[in-house]
Amino acid sequence: MRHGATPAEIQRVVEAIAEMGYEARPLVGRQRTAIGVVGNDGRVDGSRLAGLEGVQELIHVTKPYKQVSREWRPDSTVVRLSGGIAVGGEDVVVMAGPCSVESERQILEAAVAVRDAGAVILRAGAFKPRSSPYSFQGLGKSGLALLSLARRETGLLIVTEAMDAEGVDAVAGVADIIQIGARNMQNYSLLRSAGRSGRPVLIKRGFAATIQELLLAAEYVLAEGNNDVILCERGIRSFDSAMRNLFDLSALPLVHSLSHLPILADPSHGTGRRDMVIPMARAAVAAGADGLLVEVHPRPERALSDGAQSLDPEQFRQLMRESRLIADAIGRRLAEPIGVRT
Numbered sequence: 001m002r003h004g005a006t007p008a009e010i011q012r013v014v015e016a017i018a019e020m021g022y023e024a025r026p027l028v029g030r031q032r033t034a035i036g037v038v039g040n041d042g043r044v045d046g047s048r049l050a051g052l053e054g055v056q057e058l059i060h061v062t063k064p065y066k067q068v069s070r071e072w073r074p075d076s077t078v079v080r081l082s083g084g085i086a087v088g089g090e091d092v093v094v095m096a097g098p099c100s101v102e103s104e105r106q107i108l109e110a111a112v113a114v115r116d117a118g119a120v121i122l123r124a125g126a127f128k129p130r131s132s133p134y135s136f137q138g139l140g141k142s143g144l145a146l147l148s149l150a151r152r153e154t155g156l157l158i159v160t161e162a163m164d165a166e167g168v169d170a171v172a173g174v175a176d177i178i179q180i181g182a183r184n185m186q187n188y189s190l191l192r193s194a195g196r197s198g199r200p201v202l203i204k205r206g207f208a209a210t211i212q213e214l215l216l217a218a219e220y221v222l223a224e225g226n227n228d229v230i231l232c233e234r235g236i237r238s239f240d241s242a243m244r245n246l247f248d249l250s251a252l253p254l255v256h257s258l259s260h261l262p263i264l265a266d267p268s269h270g271t272g273r274r275d276m277v278i279p280m281a282r283a284a285v286a287a288g289a290d291g292l293l294v295e296v297h298p299r300p301e302r303a304l305s306d307g308a309q310s311l312d313p314e315q316f317r318q319l320m321r322e323s324r325l326i327a328d329a330i331g332r333r334l335a336e337p338i339g340v341r342t
């Protein structure tokens, strides 16, 4: 309550709390009175209290999210995929491939290259949410068919983006993991639809989203009864235009402390520059990332999207070698390709 709030004002707040079905605990101090709200099962909608005379500030102690929180579920979630791949356990799972599916030759070359370097999941967009309507928009359904072909040819699992609620079923028909892109992180009908798809969901942090908003996006999927959610830090906007984005490394341990969900790092979108990808991948593994999402193109200079941040196959092999050493150093290991698992 405000300094100088009258006893009548305090009484009115106490009554309002009781009418809302909670218990009020006034704490009378020398300068002011604070009123605690107890008996709530989750976050209280305080808008009614905020408007009462004498109220200075509402301070929430309870987090707005529930099922994604570590308080709710202390043990880390492990998302189990086919072939024994598990995200969120001891393994660091590497998902790599081009930004977009461009052609049969391109996606098969990319898939073979990332598989031979040790990646276990192929990433590539068939539906691309581009900032400009004049940029390459992806091959759409034929891109999904090419991903399906790459899966059959290489044994790699597939992560690919669904751009709208209507497109979720088509993507779910091919993808082992449905990706929700940064631009769509707060598209709640898409999140709900992905939550009902029966597939694991990868949610990328929006470029102006707080960690709380990222966790609330995941809460939408869990609220549909789907617990298989993987988060991804992919860089946020900052005041400095030196890099495409500011890669928020601290999001990795922060998410692990607040939530039981696994979190990946995407050092490609996180930096926007090929020469920065390997250093940030190393840092992300050291910071506890449960996996990496990396853009790799057989000929980055010819890529139809995100060529400047795409590694060539040789650079990706280096990333894998160095990430493996760092994973070992912190008592983890890189997930093994399907077929060579022991």
Ligand code: PEP
Binding pocket: 099, 125, 129, 180, 181, 182, 183, 204, 234, 269
């Ligand atoms: C992508 O993964 O290619 C992509 C579009 O990422 P983001 O949504 O993070 O921009």
Ligand code: MN
Binding pocket: 099, 100, 269, 295, 305, 306
């Ligand atoms: Mn991209």
